[in-house]
Each structure stands twice: as C-alpha cells, then as structure tokens.
Amino acid sequence: MEPAQLDRTPFADLDSMPPEMIAMLVAALEAMSRHPEIRRVRDTAWRELRPAPGQRLLDAGCGAGDVSRALAAAVAPGGEVVALDHSSATLAAARKRHDGGEIRYVTGDVSALDLADDSFDGVWCERVLQHVDDADVAIGELIRVTRPGGRVCLLDTDWGSLAFDGVDTALAQTIVEHMHGRLTPRQVDMGRTLRRRLVGYGLHDISATPVTCYFPDPASAAVVLPMVNPQVPQESWMTPDGLRERWFDQVDRAGEDGDFLAVLTIWVVAATV
Numbered sequence: 001m002e003p004a005q006l007d008r009t010p011f012a013d014l015d016s017m018p019p020e021m022i023a024m025l026v027a028a029l030e031a032m033s034r035h036p037e038i039r040r041v042r043d044t045a046w047r048e049l050r051p052a053p054g055q056r057l058l059d060a061g062c063g064a065g066d067v068s069r070a071l072a073a074a075v076a077p078g079g080e081v082v083a084l085d086h087s088s089a090t091l092a093a094a095r096k097r098h099d100g101g102e103i104r105y106v107t108g109d110v111s112a113l114d115l116a117d118d119s120f121d122g123v124w125c126e127r128v129l130q131h132v133d134d135a136d137v138a139i140g141e142l143i144r145v146t147r148p149g150g151r152v153c154l155l156d157t158d159w160g161s162l163a164f165d166g167v168d169t170a171l172a173q174t175i176v177e178h179m180h181g182r183l184t185p186r187q188v189d190m191g192r193t194l195r196r197r198l199v200g201y202g203l204h205d206i207s208a209t210p211v212t213c214y215f216p217d218p219a220s221a222a223v224v225l226p227m228v229n230p231q232v233p234q235e236s237w238m239t240p241d242g243l244r245e246r247w248f249d250q251v252d253r254a255g256e257d258g259d260f261l262a263v264l265t266i267w268v269v270a271a272t273v
C-alpha cells in the first residue's frame with residue numbers, strides 16, 4: 001500500500017488542529033529544545049548569528065519561543081526580539097512562557113512579512129521553511145527585512161539523511177521509505193537546499209554546517225524522530241497492518257541490547273545581507 005502523501009504538514013497550519021494535538025506539538029517543541037543534540041545545533045547557529053546587546057532580531061516561526069527568550073537575553077540591554085509565528089496557539093504558548101525579556105510577539109506569515117525593509121540586525125528561522133509552500137519566497141522576505149550587513153541564519157532538517165542501525169535493515173528501510181512517502185518533497189531535503197537558496201540570492205559570507213545528530217538509544221531518538229516515538233498516535237502512521245508493531249519490537253529490543261543507533265542531519269546555513 002502506497003502511503004498517502006501530505007500536501008501540507010501539521011506545522012503549516014497548527015491552528016486548524018484539535019487543542020490536544022496543539023498541546024502535544026508544543027510539548028514536543030519544548031522537549032526538543034532541552035535535547036542535547038538540538039542544543040548542539042543551536043550553539044552552531046548562535047555562533048553564526050552572533051547576537052549582541054542592542055540588536056533587533058527576528059525569530060521567524062518562533063513556536064513556543066524558547067529561542068526568542070534566549071535571543072532577548074543576548075540583545076539586552078537596549079535590544080529587542082520580534083517573535084513571529086503563523087499560529088496564534090503557539091504564540092499564546094510563547095507568551096505564557098515569557099520571562100521578562102524585550103520580546104514583541106507577532107502573528108504573521110514568514111512568506112509575507114508585515115515588517116519594514118532593513119529593520120533587523122539579524123534573523124533566526126529554525127525548522128520552519130520545510131513547512132511553507134515556497135521556501136524561496138520566505139527567504140526573500142527574511143532577506144528584505146534584514147539590514148545590509150545583517151545576518152540571516154536558517155536551520156532545517158534533512159530527513160533524507162535519516163539512518164538507523166541495530167534494527168533489522170530491511171524493516172528500517174521500509175519505515176524510512178514509508179515516512180518519506182508521507183512527507184512533502186520539500187521536507188525531505190530542505191536542510192541541504194538552504195545554501196543553494198542563499199547563493200541564489202547573492203548573499204555573502206555564506207557558511208553551511210551539517211550537524212549530524214546522534215541518538216544512541218530509543219528514548220533520546222524519540223524526542224526528535226516521530227517514527228521512534230510510541231506516543232505518536234497510531235492513526236498518523238498509516239502503515240500496513242502489523243508494520244508499526246514489528247518496528248517497535250525491533251526498536252525496543254535494540255534499546256534493551258544497547259545497540260540501537262539513529263542519525264539525522266540538521267543544517268545550519270547563515271549569510272550576510
């Protein structure tokens with residue numbers, strides 16, 4: 001059975017999801033923020049963006065606002081962060097977690113920003129572009145609002161890099177292929193396309209860093225990889241009968257034996273406008 005391909009991801013229109021699903025996705029974003037491998041990805045991006053006191057920064061597609069709060073601390077005193085997201089539900093979650101920094105929470109579409117030209121010293125856009133209809137349009141908007149000399153920093157997943165060891169190879173391959181069949185094509189390879197997209201816009205000082213996240217046990221992997229997370233509802237798998245159960249038997253056994261391994265590359269690509 002061919003998996004039904006999704007035109008859009010849940011993150012493309014979070015507000016249309018049931019409240020319990022939104023709560024689950026916000027909790028998942030927060031768990032990811034605490035994960036040491038995601039911290040490693042963000043440390044790489046931090047060094048590229050170089051946030052400094054007094055700057056005005058945009059966190060485009062801010063989700064629950066973990067990065068916005070950290071950026072606000074870095075631009076104090078005198079700076080400001082605009083935390084922008086399409087979803088009012090995630091912005092409400094971000095506002096609830098506000099810790100007093102200079103942050104303006106704004107509802108908006110990264111592909112049509114209601115923000116002035118050249119009005120930011122830098123932009124952070126993490127794991128958002130894989131969810132928009134046209135990443136180049138969104139990147140054009142991020143560049144437009146960044147002043148000449150400012151930095152644009154894009155972070156995105158390369159789901160095509162996902163690999164496992166310690167589990168049955170053919171079964172792992174089937175699971176990965178099934179997942180890829182369900183993803184939109186732009187989700188599969190967004191991370192590796194970012195550099196090319198910035199080159200296309202003629203930016204300079206481009207850096208591109210593939211950060212390969214390493215998960216040595218199922219619990220650590222489940223925070224970032226939905227196909228290893230037993231909490232992901234069975235309905236959203238849409239796998240042929242019995243496949244999910246066989247897969248989790250393998251994952252659990254590898255976890256018990258201590259030889260489970262998963263890797264996924266997340267790209268950090270930055271450039272000067």
Ligand SMILES: C[S@@+](CC[C@H](N)C(=O)[O-])C[C@H]1O[C@@H](n2cnc3c(N)ncnc32)[C@H](O)[C@@H]1O
Nearest residue numbers: 011061062063085086087109110126127128131
């Ligand atoms: C995977 S989450 C990442 C959130 C946050 N950047 C992080 O890394 O924790 C993707 C976010 O992008 C937002 N998003 C998706 N499409 C968007 C758009 N067109 N404009 C603005 N935000 C969008 C979603 O609402 C969601 O909060």
